[in-house]
Amino acid sequence: MESGKRLSWKKVTLKLRVPFRVSYGVSPTREAYWVRLAGDEGWGEGTIPPYYGVASADMAAYWEKASRKDKPFPDEPEGIAEWVGQDGPAPARCALDLALYDRIGRQRNVPLYRLLDVPAPAPMASSFTVVIDTPEEMARMAGEMKDYGILKIKLGSEDDIARLAAVREARPDAKLRIDANAGWTLEESLRYIEKLEKFDLEMIEQPLPKDQIEAMGEIQKHTDIPVVADESVQTLQDVERLAAAGVQGINLKLMKVGGLTPGLKMLRRAQELGLRIMLGQMVETSLGTTAMAHLTGFAEWVDLDGPLLITNDPFDGVQYDRHAVLTVGERPGIGVVLKERAEIED
Numbered sequence: 001m002e003s004g005k006r007l008s009w010k011k012v013t014l015k016l017r018v019p020f021r022v023s024y025g026v027s028p029t030r031e032a033y034w035v036r037l038a039g040d041e042g043w044g045e046g047t048i049p050p051y052y053g054v055a056s057a058d059m060a061a062y063w064e065k066a067s068r069k070d071k072p073f074p075d076e077p078e079g080i081a082e083w084v085g086q087d088g089p090a091p092a093r094c095a096l097d098l099a100l101y102d103r104i105g106r107q108r109n110v111p112l113y114r115l116l117d118v119p120a121p122a123p124m125a126s127s128f129t130v131v132i133d134t135p136e137e138m139a140r141m142a143g144e145m146k147d148y149g150i151l152k153i154k155l156g157s158e159d160d161i162a163r164l165a166a167v168r169e170a171r172p173d174a175k176l177r178i179d180a181n182a183g184w185t186l187e188e189s190l191r192y193i194e195k196l197e198k199f200d201l202e203m204i205e206q207p208l209p210k211d212q213i214e215a216m217g218e219i220q221k222h223t224d225i226p227v228v229a230d231e232s233v234q235t236l237q238d239v240e241r242l243a244a245a246g247v248q249g250i251n252l253k254l255m256k257v258g259g260l261t262p263g264l265k266m267l268r269r270a271q272e273l274g275l276r277i278m279l280g281q282m283v284e285t286s287l288g289t290t291a292m293a294h295l296t297g298f299a300e301w302v303d304l305d306g307p308l309l310i311t312n313d314p315f316d317g318v319q320y321d322r323h324a325v326l327t328v329g330e331r332p333g334i335g336v337v338l339k340e341r342a343e344i345e346d
Contacts, residue, residue: 006067007099009035009046009060014283014310018141021132022154022181025051030283034314035063035095037073042103043334045288046095048255054089062088066096077104077115081261090234090258097259098291098334105333112294112334116264119297121328126304127152127177128324135159135166143170147322150175150202152303156183161195168199177301179205182231186215193223202301203278205251206230213238217245228278228301233257239266239273249276251303254292255284267298281306287336290317293328294335302326314339 012032019028032047048054105115128148189207203226210231220227226248233250278301286307307313317336
């Protein structure tokens with residue numbers, strides 16, 4: 001544990017059920033950070049994959065600086081943005097933002113969605129991730145996931161059409177979403193479109209590198225399958241550009257935008273612009289996942305399977321049935337508690 005006067009943070013090494021391979025690389029674990037306000041008044045999570053290029057030292061430096069602030073924690077949600085500030089990595093700011101909202105929710109004895117005055121979260125089915133592997137292995141994994149009605153297929157490597165065909169053959173009943181994690185070029189994407197149409201896909205997520213926003217709009221012009229931006233969605237300005245480019249949807253993740261305060265502004269603006277909304281996450285514990293799940297009243301699609309992908313989730317929060325339908329309880333604040341014998345690193 002590392003700590004200052006006002007808050008402390010711990011690293012949690014998340015152990016994955018299956019090594020997570022996407023277009024950026026492969027990993028059997030992920031690192032998360034649990035942030036706690038003094039006296040356990042509020043909890044937050046800061047988690048980001050290594051391919052985002054965010055250094056753990058920079059996150060710790062932000063929390064260390066925040067821990068030395070003399071001004072009181074805000075007692076109103078309107079004061080959180082100023083307290084968190086704009087400096088520091090987005091996932092570090094997100095962790096503090098979540099902890100401050102959690103604190104106020106606990107003080108008022110209301111769940112997060114009521115504190116935020118957003119639509120009540122209804123039960124929704126999350127997609128379940130099938131990571132990149134050989135077509136045969138991806139088909140085997142998809143076949144074993146027969147209880148999950150929505151599969152998110154990671155692509156962005158060689159033989160993508162063969163991989164997708166194998167999964168579709170194994171699961172003709174499933175709703176399929178594909179996610180290239182910025183692994184294609186515009187030329188590849190346009191070449192794939194006609195082949196992709198036959199697989200009855202719900203979406204094509206982030207086919208191009210994050211800065212190629214207008215080019216993703218060009219892909220959308222060639223298909224009725226929704227093109228949904230993920231890595232490209234990090235600021236309010238990104239939402240504006242994506243809408244102008246003509247993509248159909250965005251995948252909002254709290255860790256990449258800096259928390260609930262900016263995230264809510266982006267969600268509301270996306271609605272105004274007619275964008276379709278997906279709520280996603282990194283591979284997070286139930287702490288970060290439950291915070292995001294309070295916002296499902298905004299969403300058409302959710303990709304919140306993080307706790308299902310890890311073997312050592314230290315928290316109890318959002319609940320899943322055997323079909324990956326998630327529900328959020330009425331505990332105050334974010335609404336998570338620490339499990340007995342939780343595996344938390346010091």
